[in-house]
Amino acid sequence: MKIVHVASELFPYVKTGGLADAVGALTGALADRGHEVAVYLPGYRAVLEHKDAATAERSHRLKVEQGIEFLSGEVRSFSPRPGVTVHLVCREEFFDRRGAYGNGERDYEDNSERFIFFSKAVVESLRLSDAGADIVHCHDWQAALVPVLLRQAERRHGVTLALKTVFTIHNIAYQGVFPSRTFTRTNLPDELNQMDGIEYYSQINLMKGGILFADRVTTVSPRYAQEIQTPEFGCGLDGVVQTRAEDLVGLINGVDTAIWNPASDEQLPARYSRQNMSGKKVCRAELLKRCGFTGAFRGPVFGVVARLAAQKGVDLILANRDFFQSNDVRLVLLGSGDRRLEEEVRALAREAPSKVHFTPRLDEAMSHLIEAGSDFFLMPSVFEPCGLNQMYSQVYGTVPLVSRVGGLVDTVIDADDDPKHGTGLICDPSSTGLLEALQRALALFADPARYGAVQQRGMARDFSWKSAAGAYDRLYQDSL
Numbered sequence: 318m319k320i321v322h323v324a325s326e327l328f329p330y331v332k333t334g335g336l337a338d339a340v341g342a343l344t345g346a347l348a349d350r351g352h353e354v355a356v357y358l359p360g361y362r363a364v365l366e367h368k369d370a371a372t373a374e375r376s377h378r379l380k381v382e383q384g385i386e387f388l389s390g391e392v393r394s395f396s397p398r399p400g401v402t403v404h405l406v407c408r409e410e411f412f413d414r415r416g417a418y419g420n421g422e423r424d425y426e427d428n429s430e431r432f433i434f435f436s437k438a439v440v441e442s443l444r445l446s447d448a449g450a451d452i453v454h455c456h457d458w459q460a461a462l463v464p465v466l467l468r469q470a471e472r473r474h475g476v477t478l479a480l481k482t483v484f485t486i487h488n489i490a491y492q493g494v495f496p497s498r499t500f501t502r503t504n505l506p507d508e509l510n511q512m513d514g515i516e517y518y519s520q521i522n523l524m525k526g527g528i529l530f531a532d533r534v535t536t537v538s539p540r541y542a543q544e545i546q547t548p549e550f551g552c553g554l555d556g557v558v559q560t561r562a563e564d565l566v567g568l569i570n571g572v573d574t575a576i577w578n579p580a581s582d583e584q585l586p587a588r589y590s591r592q593n594m595s596g597k598k599v600c601r602a603e604l605l606k607r608c609g610f611t612g613a614f615r616g617p618v619f620g621v622v623a624r625l626a627a628q629k630g631v632d633l634i635l636a637n638r639d640f641f642q643s644n645d646v647r648l649v650l651l652g653s654g655d656r657r658l659e660e661e662v663r664a665l666a667r668e669a670p671s672k673v674h675f676t677p678r679l680d681e682a683m684s685h686l687i688e689a690g691s692d693f694f695l696m697p698s699v700f701e702p703c704g705l706n707q708m709y710s711q712v713y714g715t716v717p718l719v720s721r722v723g724g725l726v727d728t729v730i731d732a733d734d735d736p737k738h739g740t741g742l743i744c745d746p747s748s749t750g751l752l753e754a755l756q757r758a759l760a761l762f763a764d765p766a767r768y769g770a771v772q773q774r775g776m777a778r779d780f781s782w783k784s785a786a787g788a789y790d791r792l793y794q795d796s797l
């Protein structure tokens with residue numbers, strides 16, 4: 318099949334979260350299955366500066382009608398590996414910036430213009446390249462307008478650009494909602510600025526377009542597929558999602574084992590496997606040293622790697638500061654994002670420097686060291702579409718402690734509920750729920766045989782993209 322992906326992030330070029338990992342690994346896995354894969358990505362500064370992009374060549378110049386203007390741009394293309402072509406949608410005014418979505422303080426004010434331009438440029442590029450995709454697979458709100466624009470363009474030009482479209486919701490909390498006047502920039506017919514179009518409480522909602530107009534809708538876990546049909550998790554789009562219930566499926570993301578594998582991870586001070594775990598001790602010692610924790614210490618190390626956003630349950634960890642201060646444990650956090658959360662985590666690390674360490678930035682190498690060197694990985698998310706770190710943790714023999722939501726429930730088995738198969742601990746997403754699970758973690762760690770068995774079962778699980786990509790492959794075939 319000719320499969321075109323459209324996304325605003327792609328590992329290793331630009332990443333703010335799991336979206337980049339998922340699109341990077343899925344596209345590679347589809348190419349491994351023999352498909353011809355293309356990925357459209359905004360030509361951000363960071364991507365253009367990446368060594369892979371040095372070979373990028375202009376595929377075509379663009380003139381994109383946007384409202385009453387015609388905006389110029391170009392598509393530059395390169396092939397990072399056999400079977401995959403990356404097409405960068407370039408326009409300096411929009412994408413030659415440091416951040417993908419904002420400057421760290423707040424989102425860019427012209428994000429609607431940027432991503433409407435991106436979506437239109439993709440459709441125009443598909444038209445110009447005359448390639449006729451079998452599947453156009455769009456990810457999250459930044460690409461959600463593509464299925465809508467594609468069908469409009471096909472009608473206008475009397476061509477078929479894509480046999481089928483797929484839209485994936487990686488996180489329904491981010492919808493791309495903009496003032497109503499933004500609609501004119503889409504140049505879509507007025508009838509689409511209504512309730513059964515992309516109109517949303519007198520504004521426009523780009524994600525709604527993807528949900529309503531794609532042939533198939535997917536999200537990143539079966540549990541989340543159910544949750545987003547409820548008011549509690551649907552963030553106002555639950556009713557819209559319900560209308561597509563028959564075409565909606567939840568497919569778990571995989572782990573990119575070329576990057577996340579303790580037996581071959583070059584970012585670690587030592588490597589290890591199920592058969593020989595001694596390298597994990599080296600990683601733990603290195604992590605403790607890196608955090609400035611000196612002296613003999615035998616208790617459990619709790620690791621956290623997360624965007625600091627309300628979603629990730631960092632408030633629940635902060636609410637349990639007494640637990641970390643009064644027990645013989647260590648807490649190592651890596652993350653950036655919300656300023657308030659950053660300040661509060663920093664304050665906790667200052668209060669208890671011998672026990673709590675905080676790295677307030679994006680740091681790939683540190684994220685690998687935390688996954689390898691911790692004994693437990695904390696992920697008490699309030700909601701979690703799929704989540705990757707709880708899977709990385711199991712692969713790295715680090716017992717995940719997660720909340721009972723979304724993809725976390727689909728990928729972790731509680732060791733107390735199911736002593737034969739358990740690979741982690743699951744709690745209610747509340748401060749008392751987390752405390753209860755932290756106590757269970759202490760009890761588990763105090764029993765090395767039981768703890769070791771939980772580790773081993775986690776490491777034995779197959780989270781690779783091979784099976785995940787197979788599920789997408791079947792979905793594509795089925796839709797065609």
Ligand code: ADP
Binds near residue numbers: 335338651680681
């Ligand atoms: P989300 O997409 O909601 O952020 P996921 O668990 O799906 O959550 O994916 C998060 C990804 O981002 C993981 O690969 C995680 O390791 C990575 N990550 C998050 N924060 C950081 C950080 N500060 N430094 C390095 N990697 C990070």
